[in-house]
Amino acid sequence: MTGTTGTMPTYLGMPAFPQAAAAAVADSQLRRNLTHATTTIRAKRAKVVAELDDWEQLRQAAKAIKDHVLANLGTYLPRLEENVTRAGGHVHWARDAVEANAIVTNLVKAANASKVVKVKSMATQETGLNEALAASGITAVETDLAELIVQLGDDRPSHILVPAIHRNRAEIREIFRQRMDDAPEDLTDDPPRLAAAARQHLRNEFLSAEVGISGANFAIAGTGSLVVVESEGNGRMCLTLPRTLISVVGIEKVLPSWRDLEVFLALLPRSSTAERMNPYTTIWTGAAPGDGPEDFHLVLLDNGRTATLADTVGRQALRCIRCSACLNVCPVYERAGGHAYGSPYPGPIGAILSPQLRGMTSPVDASLPFASSLCGACYEVCPVAINIPEVLVEQRARAVENQGHYPERIVFGASGYVLRSPRRLAAAQRVASASGRVLGRRGRIRRLPPPLSAWTDTRDAPAPPPESFRAWWARTRGGGQTRSGADSERTAR
Numbered sequence: 001m002t003g004t005t006g007t008m009p010t011y012l013g014m015p016a017f018p019q020a021a022a023a024a025v026a027d028s029q030l031r032r033n034l035t036h037a038t039t040t041i042r043a044k045r046a047k048v049v050a051e052l053d054d055w056e057q058l059r060q061a062a063k064a065i066k067d068h069v070l071a072n073l074g075t076y077l078p079r080l081e082e083n084v085t086r087a088g089g090h091v092h093w094a095r096d097a098v099e100a101n102a103i104v105t106n107l108v109k110a111a112n113a114s115k116v117v118k119v120k121s122m123a124t125q126e127t128g129l130n131e132a133l134a135a136s137g138i139t140a141v142e143t144d145l146a147e148l149i150v151q152l153g154d155d156r157p158s159h160i161l162v163p164a165i166h167r168n169r170a171e172i173r174e175i176f177r178q179r180m181d182d183a184p185e186d187l188t189d190d191p192p193r194l195a196a197a198a199r200q201h202l203r204n205e206f207l208s209a210e211v212g213i214s215g216a217n218f219a220i221a222g223t224g225s226l227v228v229v230e231s232e233g234n235g236r237m238c239l240t241l242p243r244t245l246i247s248v249v250g251i252e253k254v255l256p257s258w259r260d261l262e263v264f265l266a267l268l269p270r271s272s273t274a275e276r277m278n279p280y281t282t283i284w285t286g287a288a289p290g291d292g293p294e295d296f297h298l299v300l301l302d303n304g305r306t307a308t309l310a311d312t313v314g315r316q317a318l319r320c321i322r323c324s325a326c327l328n329v330c331p332v333y334e335r336a337g338g339h340a341y342g343s344p345y346p347g348p349i350g351a352i353l354s355p356q357l358r359g360m361t362s363p364v365d366a367s368l369p370f371a372s373s374l375c376g377a378c379y380e381v382c383p384v385a386i387n388i389p390e391v392l393v394e395q396r397a398r399a400v401e402n403q404g405h406y407p408e409r410i411v412f413g414a415s416g417y418v419l420r421s422p423r424r425l426a427a428a429q430r431v432a433s434a435s436g437r438v439l440g441r442r443g444r445i446r447r448l449p450p451p452l453s454a455w456t457d458t459r460d461a462p463a464p465p466p467e468s469f470r471a472w473w474a475r476t477r478g479g480g481q482t483r484s485g486a487d488s489e490r491t492a493r
């Protein structure tokens with residue numbers, strides 16, 4: 001369920017990540033579905049990426065292009081507007097979700113349409129457009145297969161590229177049988193049969209829709225062209241059949257020129273679907289009579305992006321090209337799934353992007369920077385080299401400063417006090433060894449008191465050794481200290 005706040009819909013009622021993840025982890029079917037899907041995509045991606053000797057150079061080129069664009073939006077966005085307008089399109093600027101939804105709703109009403117077809121667009125998920133249209137009596141039909149499954153199941157997307165990754169084919173068959181009016185009586189869970197049923201259902205929607213709504217992967221400032229890459233062909237139907245086309249695009253999607261696009265068309269398919277090139281790449285420039293939509297509107301969306309640009313560490317999240325490679329390698333995502341992130345952007349990129357776009361005021365946003373093991377796998381696979389762990393650490397510091405996280409503050413304060421003095425450290429080690437003997441069983445501690453219980457609630461803690469290294473050294477190497485306590489204390493000061 002989504003609802004609209006000032007700048008962006010928050011998934012209303014979503015608990016903080018630890019609570020949402022605990023419920024997801026307890027669902028063994030969900031874990032099986034996720035593990036199967038992410039393991040398969042991960043292996044395929046690694047294989048096609050390894051085919052390119054210059055992958056790292058491509059990655060660094062993409063990073064440089066995106067950083068250049070983000071530093072020069074003031075140049076490229078007006079250029080994009082000028083060229084879209086020159087080609088017969090109309091450009092609208094939306095400061096936030098409310099403005100974007102109002103612009104789109106008014107355009108749909110102006111076209112006298114009560115139904116729109118949509119091709120997958122993260123930006124409109126971010127703004128909660130479907131709910132806003134429904135409030136005005138307009139039905140939005142998702143046409144991406146996975147999005148359709150999510151919509152028919154009254155569900156929420158759980159992956160950037162495969163929004164129904166949490167569903168297996170038996171579940172999809174049940175959703176189609178119950179919610180798709182024209183589903184065949186004898187529908188099985190055979191994937192080609194499921195795809196054929198969806199194709200038949202959507203064909204009727206495409207042919208009757210007056211308005212199409214899309215996002216865009218890239219916008220070329222130099223010519224005012226928009227680019228959508230996809231695998232199913234539904235996007236091309238949405239982009240070409242309706243009379244009116246409305247594209248809602250984040251301001252960070254602009255690229256200076258076609259030469260820049262070349263780099264991303266090499267990186268994106270291999271990182272996302274593990275394909276060497278996308279089956280469908282649709283590019284259009286403005287509107288022309290007799291050739292696709294007669295009326296084209298581009299809605300350029302800010303919704304927290306310029307505020308994110310002001311953050312020197314966090315702004316790198318705006319390089320993201322939504323390939324989802326970071327989700328597929330993340331051990332936390334693989335176990336918790338996408339819903340636990342309480343945002344249209346799940347996984348590692350969601351953990352750094354959502355708190356920046358929405359602010360860290362809600363429980364879910366304040367918890368997201370902690371939804372990571374900081375293993376760094378996301379950084380390694382990211383085709384635009386976003387250092388996600390670096391941003392997570394920065395945001396954790398901010399969350400601790402801004403919103404408390406008092407247990408951590410107390411623990412780190414006490415640790416700092418102890419570690420500043422070798423005498424205090426030795427005393428603490430003696431206490432830990434003694435408590436380990438009392439609490440430990442076969443080298444493990446099953447339960448600790450709060451706040452340390454946050455660890456032992458879900459896993460054992462190793463019991464401290466019965467003797468510290470210092471004590472062992474003193475006992476076995478002649479009875480002296482490793483270094484005199486007084487010397488060490490002087491150094492520490």
Ligand code: SF4
Binds near residue numbers: 319323326349382383
């Ligand atoms: S952060 Fe990088 S790896 Fe993750 S979705 Fe964005 S571009 Fe892909």
